[in-house]
Amino acid sequence: MDCSELDELSERxxxxxxxxxxxxxxxLALASERAQLDRFLELAPRAVTTLEELSTRLFGEILDEIESNLTHAVREVLGQNRTVVSERRTVGNRLxxxxxIHSGEDPDHQEDILRGQGGSVANILSVGLRLIxxxxxxxxxxxxxxxxxxxxxxxxxxxxxxxMQLIARIARRLDLQLLVISHHPVDTFASAADRILELVPNQDEGPRVRCRPLREKRLADPNGPEPEEEANVASVD
Structure with missing residues (x-):
């Protein structure tokens, strides 16, 4: 083996x-990264459990506030000492x-909201949850x-x-625009609505929309025209 081969081998x-x-x-870098991943994976089950506990606690606090707000709404509208309560459970990792509801005097006797007070509670809670x-x-x-x-x-x-007065107050606080469709007499909305449109049947010309003046406006101008004379009537296609 000559010197050139030795030099080549040395270089190799x-x-x-x-x-x-x-x-x-x-x-070494990959081993360190794997060790970090192993430590993270060891923490993952505890982290998931902790996050679930925090989520449940936060959800519980939110539900407590919702219960309080809905209870206030039910009592204000119905004028009864009723309390809204929630039953919370986890099914398939989902809350x-x-x-x-129950009366203030008998918390053990609970009523389903769909049947309580002939459905009145369902109306109130349905709107309340939407607003929330x-x-x-x-x-x-x-x-x-x-x-x-x-x-x-x-x-x-x-x-x-x-x-409607309760809904109107909440809507103003939230800067929310509301459109309410109802079969109740239009006068029942005069104290809460900014504008009332009445759908009037007409056999000859078809349904028509009548703009009704609000009660406050009538009281402020008792000498003004009657609602039917002042109404802005337009055909509905």
Whole structure:
């Protein structure tokens, strides 16, 4: 073996030594990264449990506030000492909530909200939950507008004004526009509505819309024209 071959072998050994050192450093880096991943995976079950506990606690706090708000609404509209409560449980890693009501004197006797007070409670809670949901939305991404179609259908006519006044106060606080569709007499909305449109049947010309002046406007101008004379009547296609 001559000198040139020895030099070539020496150069080859040096290259292999450098490559071995580089591969060793890569191995150490990968081993360190794997150790970090193993430690993270060991923490994952505890982290999931902790997050579930925090989520449940936060959800419980939110539900407590919702219960309080809905209880206030039920008492204000119905004028009765009723309390809204929620039953919370986890099914398939998902939280489920069932609402019920009970009287202040008998908390052990709970009523289903769909049947309680002839459906009046269902009307109130349905609207209340919608308003709560809207209050949590980003106003820059969602238009603050809500349509309530026959959401007072099970309420007694004498309770409708109080119900609408409560909704109107909340809507103003949330800067929310409401459109309420109802079969109740239009006068029951005079104390809460900004504008009332009445759909009037007409056999000859078809249904027509009549704009009714608000009660406050009539009281402010008792000498003004009668509602039928002042009404802006337009055909409905």
């Amino acid at each position: 050994v040096a290259q292999l030594s450098g490559l071995a050192a580089s591969r060793h450093q890569e191995y 489920q909530v069932h609402f019920s 949901a809207l209050s949590q939305l980003d106003p820059y991404r969602h238009r603050p507008f809500l349509v309530l179609d026959e959401q007072d259908c099970w309420l007694k006519p004498e309770l409708v004004p109080r119900f």
